Amino acid sequence: xxxxxxxxxxxxxxxxxxxxxxxxxxxxxxxxxxxxxxxxxxxxxxxxxxxxxxxxxxxxxxxxxxxxxxxxxxxxxxxxxxxxxxxxxxxxxxxxxxxxxxxxxxxxxxxxxxxxxxxxxxxxxxxxxxxxxxxxxxxxxxxxxxxxxxxxxxxxxxxxxxxxxxxxxxxxxxxxxxxxxxxxxxxxxxxxxxxxxxxxxxxxxxxxxxxxxxxxxxxxxxxxxxxxxxxxxxxxxxxxxxxxxxxxxxxxxxxxxxxxxxxxxxxxxxxxxxxxxxxxxxxxxxxxxxxxxxxxxxxxxxxxxxxxxxxxxxxxxxxxxxxxxxxxxxxxxxxxxxxxxxxxxxxxxxxxxxxxxxxxxxxxxxxxxxxxxxxxxxxxxxxxxxxxxxxxxxxxxxxxxxxxxxxxxxxxxxxxxxxxxxxxxxxxxxxxxxxxxxxxxxxxxxxxxxxxxxxxxxxxxxxxxxxxxxxxxxxxxxxxxxxxxxxxxxxxxxxxxxxxxxxxxxxxxxxxxxxxxxxxxxxxxxxxxxxxxxxxxxxxxxxxxxxxxxxxxxxxxxxxxxxxxxxxxxxxxxxxxxxxxxxxxxxxxxxxxxxxxxxxxxxxxxxxxxx
Numbered sequence: 001x002x003x004x005x006x007x008x009x010x011x012x013x014x015x016x017x018x019x020x021x022x023x024x025x026x027x028x029x030x031x032x033x034x035x036x037x038x039x040x041x042x043x044x045x046x047x048x049x050x051x052x053x054x055x056x057x058x059x060x061x062x063x064x065x066x067x068x069x070x071x072x073x074x075x076x077x078x079x080x081x082x083x084x085x086x087x088x089x090x091x092x093x094x095x096x097x098x099x100x101x102x103x104x105x106x107x108x109x110x111x112x113x114x115x116x117x118x119x120x121x122x123x124x125x126x127x128x129x130x131x132x133x134x135x136x137x138x139x140x141x142x143x144x145x146x147x148x149x150x151x152x153x154x155x156x157x158x159x160x161x162x163x164x165x166x167x168x169x170x171x172x173x174x175x176x177x178x179x180x181x182x183x184x185x186x187x188x189x190x191x192x193x194x195x196x197x198x199x200x201x202x203x204x205x206x207x208x209x210x211x212x213x214x215x216x217x218x219x220x221x222x223x224x225x226x227x228x229x230x231x232x233x234x235x236x237x238x239x240x241x242x243x244x245x246x247x248x249x250x251x252x253x254x255x256x257x258x259x260x261x262x263x264x265x266x267x268x269x270x271x272x273x274x275x276x277x278x279x280x281x282x283x284x285x286x287x288x289x290x291x292x293x294x295x296x297x298x299x300x301x302x303x304x305x306x307x308x309x310x311x312x313x314x315x316x317x318x319x320x321x322x323x324x325x326x327x328x329x330x331x332x333x334x335x336x337x338x339x340x341x342x343x344x345x346x347x348x349x350x351x352x353x354x355x356x357x358x359x360x361x362x363x364x365x366x367x368x369x370x371x372x373x374x375x376x377x378x379x380x381x382x383x384x385x386x387x388x389x390x391x392x393x394x395x396x397x398x399x400x401x402x403x404x405x406x407x408x409x410x411x412x413x414x415x416x417x418x419x420x421x422x423x424x425x426x427x428x429x430x431x432x433x434x435x436x437x438x439x440x441x442x443x444x445x446x447x448x449x450x451x452x453x454x455x456x457x458x459x460x461x462x463x464x465x466x467x468x469x470x471x472x473x474x475x476x477x478x479x480x481x482x483x484x485x486x487x488x489x490x491x492x493x494x495x496x497x498x499x500x501x502x503x504x505x506x507x508x509x510x511x512x513x514x515x516x517x518x519x520x521x522x523x524x525x526x527x528x529x530x531x532x533x534x535x536x537x538x539x540x541x542x543x544x545x546x547x548x549x550x551x552x553x554x555x556x557x558x559x560x561x562x563x564x565x566x567x568x569x570x571x572x573x574x575x576x577x578x579x580x581x582x583x584x585x586x587x588x589x590x591x592x593x594x595x596x597x598x599x600x601x602x603x604x605x606x607x608x609x610x611x
Contacts, residue, residue, distance in 0.1 A: 042310015087278020
């Protein structure tokens with residue numbers, strides 16, 4: 001009791017909740033990221049903050065957090081909840097739609113930053129294994145800080161916003177492999193404290209120690225697939241009877257905490273177990289309901305995590321050697337920013353986008369504390385040096401809003417927006433009655449527009465890629481910048497008087513959004529959409545399109561047509577068979593439409609398509 005200033009063992013929790021209710025809303029009012037509010041609260045309420053003055057003013061002990069260990073125990077749950085939510089958001093379709101940026105640009109950024117930072121730490125005298133762990137931890141950026149900052153500035157739906165999100169998504173994907181790698185490096189490093197040198201002789205025993213972890217991981221996946229869906233179905237039935245809202249929340253919490261504890265028992269981290277649980281639940285129909293149930297707990301427990309990070313910032317150590325700490329923070333941020341800029345340019349992003357993406361992702365992220373903490377636990381990171389690195393990482397996280405502001409100013413100075421997107425493309429579209437609306441003006445949309453013009457049909461195109469819009473405007477096309485997934489944009493484009501809408505984008509999720517928005521405004525309109533494959537085409541017919549054109553099907557028919565003609569089969573016979581096969585496909589896809597008299601099973605559809 002005395003250690004808590006007479007406030008009882010729950011005093012620190014009360015102080016944290018008070019900070020969440022006072023400090024964070026204040027930061028929101030000032031339009032500053034809530035994450036920075038939690039970090040600032042940790043610094044202010046920690047042993048290096050107001051607690052310094054508690055001897056002179058004992059009442060201040062009631063306003064400070066005196067047991068950092070208690071907060072850090074709760075913060076581990078916060079990280080687990082964050083990884084669980086990341087797992088819920090990861091789907092194979094989403095990854096496939098963004099595969100170039102995620103697996104190309106994103107993984108390139110992680111690899112180059114890891115190698116470069118590890119090389120710097122080796123040059124500074126750190127052992128190879130320790131330097132590798134430091135490099136992997138600092139190569140990641142802060143999803144929890146960067147995304148809110150981008151959202152506040154209205155940059156999420158820009159090219160830079162998509163590139164930033166893709167890199168952050170790639171970083172989220174590599175967290176689990178990095179945590180496993182740290183465990184492997186710990187075994188390979190031998191028993192030397194502080195990151196001993198690599199010892200090849202222990203490779204066999206080291207890999208043998210991973211067998212229990214691998215078995216535990218496999219059991220977690222198998223049990224999750226067998227148990228999760230039936231459990232949530234039972235809870236959902238209870239909820240349907242008005243009895244299960246609390247049970248649903250309890251079941252969601254059980255999955256996160258239970259998976260985390262099971263992973264710990266298998267020798268893995270709690271956060272890795274939570275990530276796996278999220279991935280398994282993402283495949284079920286209960287994904288969105290679980291997200292809603294977990295969201296309040298995730299935000300609050302993540303707040304505990306960032307308060308714990310703020311508490312760990314040793315101001316005495318920073319004051320003792322400010323040059324080293326601030327210099328390391330500056331080196332980390334600038335080196336990462338330079339490498340990310342180079343990677344972005346390598347993967348085809350323009351100069352303005354590359355600059356903005358690099359600057360906001362330059363600072364360290366919250367997973368640095370998780371990965372470096374694991375390195376400390378495993379005994380492969382030098383405690384003194386790692387603490388200095390963590391202080392530098394904390395300081396760099398505080399600079400994310402500043403880096404976003406610098407990016408905004410620098411981008412305007414380096415290359416004005418006029419050079420990328422003509423001002424007239426941002427004007428309200430001048431819609432005319434009876435025109436065709438083309439959504440997406442890439443190669444496919446451009447060809448559709450050319451064919452419409454050739455046959456005397458007026459069109460208006462809309463695209464969310466500034467470069468595509470600028471190129472179309474330069475060629476004299478009637479194309480405007482905007483997001484056609486929003487009903488407001490469709491209304492401005494004259495959806496009320498349009499004769500037809502053609503959706504040509506190659507992102508299935510975005511195509512679905514545009515189709516839904518269009519049908520909500522004009523149920524009677526001719527609506528033709530580009531589909532990724534026959535499964536996507538069936539889904540589009542279910543959403544109400546007039547026609548869906550699958551890329552794979554049309555490419556196959558075109559290849560077959562050319563082959564038959566080149567083999568000498570008469571053109572008339574070939575065209576007749578191609579049209580007959582296309583009509584057969586259309587009939588199959590349309591059977592997925594609501595109200596169809598004969599809706600086939602997926603197995604039947606696949607069987608017919610093969611024939």
